[in-house]
Amino acid sequence: xxxxxxxxxxxxxxxxxxxxxxxxxxxxxxxxxxxxxxxxxxxxxxxxxxxxxxxxxxxxxxxxxxxxxxxxxxxxxxxxxxxxxxxxxxxxxxxxxxxxxxxxxxxxxxxxxxxxxxxxxxxxxxxxxxxxxxxxxxxxxxxxxxxxxxxxxxxxxxxx
Amino acid sequence: xxxxxxxxxxxxxxxxxxxxxxxxxxxxxxxxxxxxxxxxxxxxxxxxxxxxxxxxxxxxxxxxxxxxxxxxxxxxxxxxxxxxxxxxxxxxxxxxxxxxxxxxxxxxxxxxxxxxxxxxxxxxxxxxxxxxxxxxxxxxxxxxxxxxxx
Numbered sequence: 001x002x003x004x005x006x007x008x009x010x011x012x013x014x015x016x017x018x019x020x021x022x023x024x025x026x027x028x029x030x031x032x033x034x035x036x037x038x039x040x041x042x043x044x045x046x047x048x049x050x051x052x053x054x055x056x057x058x059x060x061x062x063x064x065x066x067x068x069x070x071x072x073x074x075x076x077x078x079x080x081x082x083x084x085x086x087x088x089x090x091x092x093x094x095x096x097x098x099x100x101x102x103x104x105x106x107x108x109x110x111x112x113x114x115x116x117x118x119x120x121x122x123x124x125x126x127x128x129x130x131x132x133x134x135x136x137x138x139x140x141x142x143x144x145x146x147x148x149x150x151x152x153x154x155x156x157x158x159x160x
Numbered sequence: 161x162x163x164x165x166x167x168x169x170x171x172x173x174x175x176x177x178x179x180x181x182x183x184x185x186x187x188x189x190x191x192x193x194x195x196x197x198x199x200x201x202x203x204x205x206x207x208x209x210x211x212x213x214x215x216x217x218x219x220x221x222x223x224x225x226x227x228x229x230x231x232x233x234x235x236x237x238x239x240x241x242x243x244x245x246x247x248x249x250x251x252x253x254x255x256x257x258x259x260x261x262x263x264x265x266x267x268x269x270x271x272x273x274x275x276x277x278x279x280x281x282x283x284x285x286x287x288x289x290x291x292x293x294x295x296x297x298x299x300x301x302x303x304x305x306x307x308x309x310x
Contacts, residue, residue: 015172018173019164019173019219020285022164023216023217025284025285085270088308105308110308114310116310117308121279121306121308123274123279123306124280124306137281137284140284141272141305142305144269145269145305
């Protein structure tokens with residue numbers, strides 16, 4: 001096992017990760033090397049799948065994609081969370097040029113060209129002390145602010 | 161049964177039988193008490209792990225008495241007393257709710273709690289007794305979550 005995979009496995013086995021999993025904050029769906037898929041649930045109940053590529057972890061920040069488990073493929077853009085901070089982080093006009101990456105300081109693709117974020121967002125600087133749990137916590141907080149898309153059952157209720 | 165044990169240093173996990181004494185399971189040393197998560201009162205000294213069985217997650221806090229939490233938002237402060245095993249999520253519910261700053265529904269989900277003056281968001285399952293260390297007070301800021309732009 002390579003050092004990045006070993007470090008990732010160690011953090012996925014941590015009390016902090018397990019505590020969040022037991023509380024229903026997230027669930028690891030699958031892991032192949034340093035590619036990990038998770039099911040994430042916000043406080044509001046909104047859920048989303050995501051995949052993190054943790055090559056070079058933890059020295060290099062992961063890069064992520066929203067994920068559709070049924071098709072084991074990237075989540076279609078029309079299903080991406082919108083509203084609040086979600087519209088900035090899950091930003092199709094930017095993300096689609098970068099493999100669906102998240103526009104936030106815990107994504108290595110977003111960090112390129114955004115050195116200013118280290119000063120502007122001092123509490124969210126990726127470093128050797130950060131773990132995959134920090135990324136999941138921040139994504140869960142961002143997902144909490146999403147207001148769309150309206151879940152299908154609610155949309156049907158509104159339509160009727 | 162898996163039990164999360166929080167204290168002033170952090171959290172750990174132990175496996176315990178339901179009929180085991182909680183005091184023995186958590187390894188209490190000195191004049192401290194065991195609090196169920198989010199509880200306002202400590203558990204009885206002879207409580208067993210079974211008292212946690214009906215909870216979604218069995219978690220306790222080993223600590224002293226209640227903690228007075230002061231939250232600052234937009235230059236205003238409000239205070240409330242909580243048990244040391246209270247999660248940050250519960251304090252957030254109070255802070256945005258009618259007994260706190262009464263934030264409108266549409267704005268509540270954009271707010272996060274941080275230790276006073278810190279730029280880092282707090283984990284939702286962190287116990288206030290861990291943040292307060294061995295003190296009786298805790299100061300927090302209620303702020304909008306950061307927007308990443310530029």
